[in-house]
Amino acid sequence: MRKYGFLCWVLGFAVFGLATMASPTRALCAEGDPNWKALEKEAVSLLSRYIQIDTTNPPGNEIKAAKFFKSIFDREGIEARIFESAPGRGNIYARLRGDGSKKALVLLNHMDVVPADRRFWSEEPFGGLVKDGYVWGRGALDMKGSAIVELMTMLILKRQGIPLKRDIIFLGMADEEAGGAMGLGFMVKEHFDLFKDAEFVLNEGGRINLRGDGKVPYYAVGVSEKGPFWLKLTVRGSPGHGSTPKSDSAVNKLIASLNRIINYQTPLKVVPEVQRFYADIADLEPSPKKERLKDLKRSLKDPVFAAEFTKNPRANAMVRNTISVTMLEGSSKVNVIPSQASAKIDIRLLPGEDPKEFLKELRLVIGDESIKIERILSIPPISSPTNSELFQIISEVSRNHDPEAVITTPLLRGFTDCHYFRERGILCYGFMPFKKSDKERSRVHGNDERISVENIKFGMGMLYEIVRKLVAK
Template sequence: MGPSSQPVLLPPQLFREGVPKSEEEWQAAGREAATLLSQYIAINTTNPPGNELKAAEWVKQVLAREGIESQVFEPGPGKANLYARVRGDGSGRPLIFLNHMDVVLASPEYWKVDPFGGVVKDGYVWGRGALDMKGEAIAQLMTLIILKRAQVPLRRDVIFLATSDEEIGAGVGAGWFVENHPDLIQDAEFLINEGGTIRADARGRIEYYGVGTTEKSPFWLNVSARGTAGHGSRPTPDNPVHRLVRALNRIASWQTPLVVTPTVERYLHDLSTIETDATRRAWLADVRAALRDSTAIRALTADLTYNALLRNTISITGLKGSDKTNVIPPVASAALDVRLLPAQEPAAFLAELVRVVNDSAVTITPQGPNWPATESSADTELFRAIVAAARARDPDALVTTPPLTGFTDSHYFRRLGIVSYGLSPFPLNQVESRGVHGNDERVSFDDLTFGVHFMYDVVSRVVAR
């Protein structure tokens, strides 16, 4: 039985027509978002295998009820990418809402609720994907629904693109779509995706609005050592496991050079304006000067995020030797998760690593995800719309551009010249942020209401006539 043969009971439409005006009307839109999100979470799209087709069929029905047509592409069994386009008058180029339908594994034994129950309680919608990124997808979807229900005249087309396989970093999702259907998206000027943060303090006060304009790029490597196989009872002088361990020891003790990119410099300078500690404020305000001072270097690089933003990083993550304790294998290998800052040359980094290892019997080769880092300008109409929407809420709001240490699907679109921003519309404090890929992932009604309203304010400024 195909998924489309199962009728889905969609939640009630809580506001009917026109753009919400009062706080009560926005709360009704927020409640509608909450019921949609609860249904969406209950479609288990843990990847692998993903089963995104079921999610796509649900999104298709939600859109159809609003009179929005969509196409579902099926690049593989159970896999899907959904594409919808609401037309404007063509005087401006399109804006894309990008969101992935898949989620990462949840281990129910560590959760207070069933991660796929779509549980609504204590003012929160709970479940895997509530933040990453079914919740964000619903804020995007509600924005599109409000534009459509209110019949807002548009000067740009608005494209809604829900994809597979973001969480496995490969496969048949956004990359597949860009490769196979570039004609459907390449006229776009702007794209909104995950990868931003609105950071709130413990009391819920917004510290800054973070827009993701750039991210580090993966440069994953395989390190392997060859030697002579044999019986573990008679050691060989060139045991490849010993050789690999020596190489990895050199890699692990290597401090990669500190580098200050223009975006990181600007971001840290922005953070200095809200830093309360005077010493740290001075470091952040002029990080180039700070990195000439060993005390500042120690303090700044002790912060895992700052450290990852100030250098290329290496995490040794995988190890493979013999399957048997008494067998010396002919080869031993390790996996390195290397992340490069924008404008860093992969070949030059590799040459430097080979010099550090300094052993011709050890080979280092690129493996898996590997592309140059991409960046979108912050000098755009969309960025100015985000600033305007933030300042409408607080005239002193700080809007900044935190670079991501990880990566999203934005790079596929930036490479087509589409200005792509990470814009997550929920103000999250540190505890709430831990739900992403962690336990008890959840989003509050208040944040959903804020998120729908904020996303609508940003996007309507750019797409409405």
């Protein structure tokens, strides 16, 4: 399907003539280099239409977005299927085939978005307005813009007729913003066969860091995330009337235990991922911090530096397992001493930690056998290696774009859908090549979310370069 020629012209007219309201003209018909100017227009127009599909979760309604993608894949001759996890909760899967000599690449994205309150926006959150060099709307950054760039990458490879050694799988998932049970959780459980042949996954979670002065200090690739380990503590005690206190009441016992937990300082641990990250970015800091960060493990042995470093809650969370007490439940009446009280705690474990071992440590801290501990969520903190082919390609392409920028791998304190793959031995990397300043990032889940046309153009070009290097023969 490499030669388009006359057929392409006819197709172009047919598509343009029949469906000007929906289908942008084909930006690629001739052989040779892609027509980036036309592709940029096409990507902007697709993103604008995609933002207009309201996929606020809850309720999600991702089926409309899944159909939007399906119609594009159908038109382009790329096999695609929709899977509904519940009425209205659509997931889209598409596959562009290679010769199968190497394992597949998954381009992962989620189609749902968080709610937007129109009162605090300058423009319609679901209008898809293109204004002042930006595409405006909820999801522009998280992560409808990425999905369009992933889609365009597949379309360009298909239209160019580039022979592939790996299949490329597009996964547009529902429900990520609410935990993913109706999205990737469902797909992994019910349809894992569809993508078990994958070797690599590209997902959100990494970016190109843009400073206020327009310089790019570093490219961040997500290879590791802390593992959430959420627990519920429940304790029983003597009930009774609030007028007659009992020292062994459930609430008293629970509070005493929680007090021991919040006073417990988990030991400082610099895992290799974090040691490497700070060493990578050390040169961006002034002396003497620069020298300190170059060998964080050693520097943290100095109690004065350790106290200074861990004062910043974000830095602190990079060098230890953390515990936050977040939910409490006691009596429902002020004058009743309940027979039971419970608390939920949000623990985040560093890569390489064993939840079972941590639980043993926590039991010692609590020191009360009567406290029942249940696991609510436990995701093992697994990292993806930096010596893989995909990581090497991301580094190489980044260096070509920006010889002075550092390519590094910050530890994510939160977690993404990557764990579904890492648990199954598939390498997952967080990297979408958009240049984002802290200000732009603050609009993710915030007001006036928007992505610049410049970013769409740059991101599309760079993602295409990375993917092509990995999948083309």
